[in-house]
Amino acid sequence: MEPRPPPPVPALFKVALAPLQAFFRLEASSGILLALCAVVAMVWANSPWASSYTGLFDAPLALEVSGFRGAFTFRELINDGLMTLFFFLVGMEIKRELSAGELRTPARAVLPLIAALGGMVVPAGLYLIFNAGTPAASGWAIPMATDIAFSIGCLTLVRSRVSNGLVVFLTALAIFDDIGGIIVIALFYGTGLHVEWLLVAGGMVVAMAVCNRFYVRNGMIYVVLGAALWYAMHHGGIHATLAGVVLGMFIPARSVRRGREVLTELSAYIHRLVEEPEDEAVRGAQILHIEEQLEDIEPPLNRFVHLWHGWVAYGIVPAFALANSGISLEGMSLADLTKPLPLGIIVGLFVGKQVGIFLFTWVAVKLKVSPMPGQARTAQLHGVAVVGGIGFTVALFVATLAFPGQAELLAEAKLGILLGSLLSAVVGYLLLRFGPAPKAVPAV
Incomplete structure (x- = not known):
């Protein structure tokens, strides 16, 4: 008996789903969602329902496994737990770029x-000009970050x-920025080292290296080792x-076998299947064999990036923005923006980032260390440098580490x-939108 075809999708459902599908196909969708969550958090935290915002993310939670009990808030679950998956993706992206990408x-x-x-040194220096010798000095690393998604x-x-x-x-710059941020967090935002636990x-690191x-391609093994680490x-x-x-840095980045070799074997295998009589009893095993052969072509790194990218970009990072962007403006005035701490961050991100990125790049190009990327005009390089001042996710994360309990x-x-x-996003967009057009690159 021929299997029945699946029922058609209702036209109304297709119409309702189409805008959502178009949004997720948009390259800027994750950045737009991130911005939307930040706006929602700000509005929520300053609305008549502000207490529900605080109550939700400060809600106490507990987890007990084999006699070990941990107590934390919902915000801490996101910041210290789910953000580990964000950094896992960052680690894999860094490794992919270093092994087979632009780096x-x-x-x-x-x-x-x-x-x-x-883009790291100049913003940190400007921040310290405003905040050196004050309780806010520990936040010097906040304006160093560039948010890739935004x-x-x-x-x-x-x-x-x-x-x-x-x-x-800019993508490669942001990746190096992430590496710098990771090093800074590891060196300056710990809670005092304990040698026995570091051993x-x-x-665990040795086990990952093995x-x-x-x-090893089994994801559960990496889950166990990652949780233990x-x-x-x-x-x-x-x-x-x-x-x-x-x-993320220890996920294998290369395929087991060459793609042509696997495809040649599969071609012969499928040709034999076509010549054989139909046998539904072994069809599942045959499909499984084909899937296993194809897995030899795709490195585990690529598979894990594809698996986690959507969850991180459209789930974890927006949840982080929602949990950490809700700032109550009650009692604040425009004069508060002139306080050393917010002013140091604003100047660091908007001025320090663009000056550091543009100046260091321009000097390197003039000294013929490297050619201008994409044969870009100087004005376009400046616009991209301004956009590099969008420091959101990692900057917020560093702020939570710099001022715990404050x-x-x-x-x-x-x-x-x-x-x-x-400010960096708006000005950078305007400079690029209304600045000179890119140079025409001659065909080779």
Whole structure:
């Protein structure tokens, strides 16, 4: 008996679903969703229902496993737990770029590395000019971050005005920025080192290296090792979310066999199946064999990135923005923006980022260290440098580490991050939208 075809999808359902599908196909969709969550959080925290916002994210939770009991709030679950998966994705993206992407050779990596150094050093220095010697000095790393989702989303809105070379340049810059942020978090935002737990963490890293060496593809093994590393780092005094980065760097990045070899074997195998009589009893095993052969072509790194990207971009990061962007403006005035902490962040993100990225890149190009990315005009490089001042996700994360238990300073820092990022996004967009068009690149 022929199997019945699935029932048709109702036309009304297709019409309702079409805008949602179009949104998720849009390159800037994750950045738009992130911005929307930040706006919702701000409105919610300053509405008549503000108490429900605080009540939700400060709600106490508890987890008990084999006699071990942990107490935390919903916000801490997001910031210290779910954000580990964000950093896991960051670690895998870094490894992919270093092994097979835009950072795989020194010649490709040198210019975005130089630009990233400028984009970290100058903002941190400007922040300290405003805050050195004050209780807010510990937040010096906040304006160092560039948010990949927001910045690339902003460039997507002016895609016809920006060369592909500049998009790649900003992406690579943001990746180096992430590496710098990870190092800073590990070195300066721990809670005091405990050697015995760090030795346990070292054992987990060795186990991950062994799994990488022997090309282990079972995701559950990495889940167990990652959870154990998180727990060890949490007790060892290093911020536990960085366990995600370490785990991501040990996911195998190369395929077991060459694609042509596998496809040749599969072609012969499928040809034999076509010649054989139909046998539904073994059809499932045959399909499974084909799937296993195809898995040899796709590296585990690519598979895990595809698996987690949607959850992180459209779930975890927006939840983080929703939980951390709700700043109560009650009792605040415009004069509060002139306080050293928010002013230092705003100046660091909007001025420091663009000056550091543009100046360091321009000098490197003039010294012929590397050519101008995408043969871009100087004005376009400046516009991209301004967009690089959108520091949102990692900047908010660093702020929560810099001011634990200091609600007033944390609120001021969040306000500075939101305004500095907004200013960079708007001005960067306008500079690229109404600036000179890209140079015509001659066909080769």
